[in-house]
Amino acid sequence: MLNVKKNKQILLCILVFLVFQLVYGVAKRINLVNAEYQLTQHIENRIAKDLNRLPLPDPNKSSAGNDLAVANYITALNEKLMHHPLLPKVLAIQSNNYDVGSNRKVITHQFSTPTQVVRFAFSLKKMGLFDYFSWLALIASIGFYFLVNYRYDLKLTKNNLVVESIDEERARLVIDLEQKLLINSRTHTSVPLANKPLCFYTALIEYCMAQPDVLLNQNKELPDELVSLANKYFYRLTELGHTIRKRPNFSNSLEKTLSEIRAALDEILLDDIELKDMLYPPKAHGEGSRSKLHHYGLRNVDTDQIEIIGK
Structure with missing residues (x-):
């Protein structure tokens, strides 16, 4: 049972990590697109301001330009851009002749002036999958795991303390829905019980406490209220993560x-006859034991001798 709980905690933390990572990755991608656009505008504005002193080739004026001067200008411009997080590098202005490394992303852009169209190309650091990885998301999910685990251990310790604090002189029956156990508070002995008998027995106790004079005969249909209570506890087991099976037919x-209920009670209440007599569904005896005279309900159930954990 503990392993199931641990596995669920791990799966939950993985889900939290994936959500955090997805949010981080999408946000970073949006920021990168915005940063690329702003960087393109910045380079365009810089070149536009320097056009008057930049000897670019101009077909309209039959000017070949000055390649050396343009190259020196590009070098100076790149020095100003070298501290940008995207590591931009201007490759060419009014030219398609440039080399690009395999780990670089190339962006080409152009803008118009009253006299000409200016084209330029620059490269950026190519982003890999690891660049979208968030250490913060990993740390947060690990922290979340330890928080969930701590809360679970705290709850488990609290439940154990509740069981241990029960009066040692007077036995009580503890029904632990979280661990699917019937527990004798005096001896601390316990026995596991399957989903169907556990739900039915818990419902039977609650039903007989509310209606102590009711007669329950095996030859008659189960009361609707008793079935409703049994279904309620089955859904509670589902919420606690114990079962994904189809709801049983308690009839x-x-x-x-x-x-099965009697066998479990025989095992943990062997020496507590008074408690056993109160909580033990009566067996049919003698001739005609399955007749209308047989009644399996519980009488005079003392609420102080019943504890339901996880209700």
Whole structure:
């Protein structure tokens, strides 16, 4: 049972990490697109301001320009851009002749002036998958795991303290839905119980506490209220993560269900006759034991001798 809880905690933390990572990755991608656009505008504005002193080739004026001067200008411009996070590098202005490294992304852009169209190209650091990885998301998910684990251990310790604090002189029956156990508070002995008998027995106790004079006969249909209570506890087990099976039909195999309950009580209440007599569904005895005279309900249930954990 503990391993199931641990596995669920781990899966939950992985899900939290994936959500955090997805949010981080999308946000970073949006920021990169905005940064690329702003960088393109910055380079365009810089070149536009320097056009008057930049000897670029101009077909309209039959001017070949000055390649050396343009190269020196590009070098100076790159020195000003070298501290940018994207590591931009201007490759060419009014030229398609440039080399690009394999780990670089090339962006080409052009803008118009009253006299000509100016083209330029620059490269950026190419982003890999690891660049979108968030250490903060990993640390947050690990922290979340330890928080969930701490809260679970704290709750488990609290439940154990509740069981241990029960009066040692007077036995009580503890029904632990979280661990699917019937526990004798005096001896601390416990026995696991399957989903169907556990839900039915818990419902039977609650039903008989509310209606102590009711008669429950195996030859009659189960009262709707009793079935409703049993279904309620089954759904509670589902919420606690114990079962994903189809809801059982509590009306079927009633004798088998009662036998499993009696066997569990025999195991943990062997020396507590008073408590056993109060909480033990009566067996059918003698001739005609399955007749209308047989009644499996509980009488005079003392609420002080019942504890339900996880209700």
